[in-house]
Amino acid sequence: MLAPALLAVAALLLWPLGRVVWMSFQDYGLPQIVTGTSNYNGLDNYADILGQSYLWTTVLPNTVLFALACVTLTVVLGTLVALLLARLSPLWRTLTASAIMTAWAMPAVTGTYVWIWLFDPLGGAVVTGLDGLGLVDAGDTNWFTDRLGFYAIATLNVVHHGFPFVAITIFAGLLTIPRELHEAGIIDGANAWQRFWAITVPSIRPVFSVVIILSTIWDFKVFVQLYLMPGGSGANPDVLNLGVWSYVESFAQRQYGMGSAIAVLLTLLLLGITTVYIRTLFKESEEL
């Protein structure tokens, strides 16, 4: 019964995946595409990537730190908004939920351009505002050239785009917590902070785990939000993450083997993180 579905999954997912792995062991460029021949170079691509100090000093720290910052901020902000939603009257809840849904519904490309405009060094709202306050000098500021500034703006963008999903999911989780638990907590004299950690978090731990796993996977492979930013498509080598680096290596330079190898490494990294998460998740459900 499951065979057709499994076949479809295999054709759509496993075959391309296998091809990427297969290509990562080759020096694969346009001539190979045209002739359809293979050109194995063993582990050269991997040796080349792993031997580059660029990976260890720039790309990997960018990827990991950026993802960590985004996941933390997304989940914290999402949780706070979910708690807010739970306390609002139905009318205000609907209004707030619709407002944050707009941020979610905005396509990543559009959202990114809006953030770029806001932070535009000439006449962007942020620079103009800070210039008016005398904090920066408009025309003498360009946050995009600086690694930290670049990633701060990208983090704002990704968190803004990502928190509504977290908020709505956690809000749905909150609704499943029996009201009596909180009432009992109040009678016992627990304040809001204690009730959150003693009641809310343990009751909906699986929801948090799912949200964290998904956010981690998304934020590790952020591409559009970085690639479209000024300097993000390769002109500023300080700001590439694994996803953009893979694209720049494979498609912009037509070294498909090299790009595939980076993609395989990124997949392995994500697989590792996900495995750890899922194991903790299962362990916890066994303990319960």
Added chain:
Amino acid sequence: MRTRLIAVGAALGLLACGAAACGGSGSADDRALTVWIMEGTNPDSRPFFKEVREAFTERTGADLKVQYVPWPDAHDKFTKAMAGGTTPDVAEVGSTWTTEFASAGALTDLTERTGRAGLDEDLVSGLREAATYEDRLYGVPWYAGVRALLYRKDVFDKHGLAAPTTWKELQDTAVRLKTLEPKMIPFPVVGDSEYALDAFIWGAGGQLAVEKDGRWKSAVDSRKSVEGIRFYTDLATRHGVSTKAAATWNEADLVDHLTAGRVAMAVSGSWTPSAVLAAAPELKGKLAAAPIPGPDGGVSPSFLGGSHLAVFNTARDQDLAWELVELLSDAEFTAKWAEQSGYFPGQRPLVEKVRDGGEPLVAPFARQMLEGGTTVPTTPAYGQVQGRKTLAQMVQAILTGKKDVERAAADAARDMDRTFGD
């Protein structure tokens, strides 16, 4: 999920393409020819190709199927078509891709046919060079654009300034504009634009890369190249006639700021004035162009970018494919296409006519093209250098103060050599 949606969209696009649009050379009709034309050069190429199709059918009796490919997707689309064996018979190929496709073995050698047709003599040399791989010609130059100086004539007239004719004048004019027009950017040094920089490297007598015994070696760290890079970036870092924002601009950003009337003078493409004027009609009559001067007068070489007409190996009827190339290259069609698209024809006598026409926003570009039209190194590896943005990285590092000129040039040269060595 976000990325997955995009992937699904792309897959659907591919399916739609496979079923309907991109039939390729595998069509049932023996006497039909498929041609890919880039979309976005000519505001509306349909009427033009309707005429071409009629003329082609009249000349050969065969049908012509024209498919339009937007510029930004074109390289990927060619690559996919090569992978899937669905390349067209004839295509307009971006001039920096021709040697890459030729070296991959996808294009037909057109040397003999071009010679026999007598097209050879007249071809604009920079474009001809860009189509030459291992001494064989793989594309017939069709049209091209070139970068030169574009400036605000009204602003220059107001302050009694004239278009610069040497590098010293260029620098002095920009520095004067800085005090005369404090609200404008006198001369933006655009970080993510290799081609504006190239003009100054070549102008100083430097090279991007040189070929010796079949091996390419970077020359951006040579004394002369460094001189050019220094002059160009000093305009921003020492003389302050650019703006920090420009360090992360690309050419599209430059056009936006030209349109907004904030830029006094800039290196810009011959196709830019019409785009600027279409978006900002109030600038009509206020723009003028001039060739990029050489250090002590004359004209600095500037990159010629455009298209070749190429025939793919997969074309079953090579003679028929050539008939189309010849038809599109004939003087009447070429001139008409150039006029409609605002680009210059790929044949020298036709460009000379434009130069002598004296149109203020066109003739200086034609002069730049004839006296200084040149091309980037014609090794397929240079496409890779451009993909890595090696030179843009160099300029940005200098503009943001991360590296000094010598160090940035040396790093860029090493990076380029690493790419050539692959």
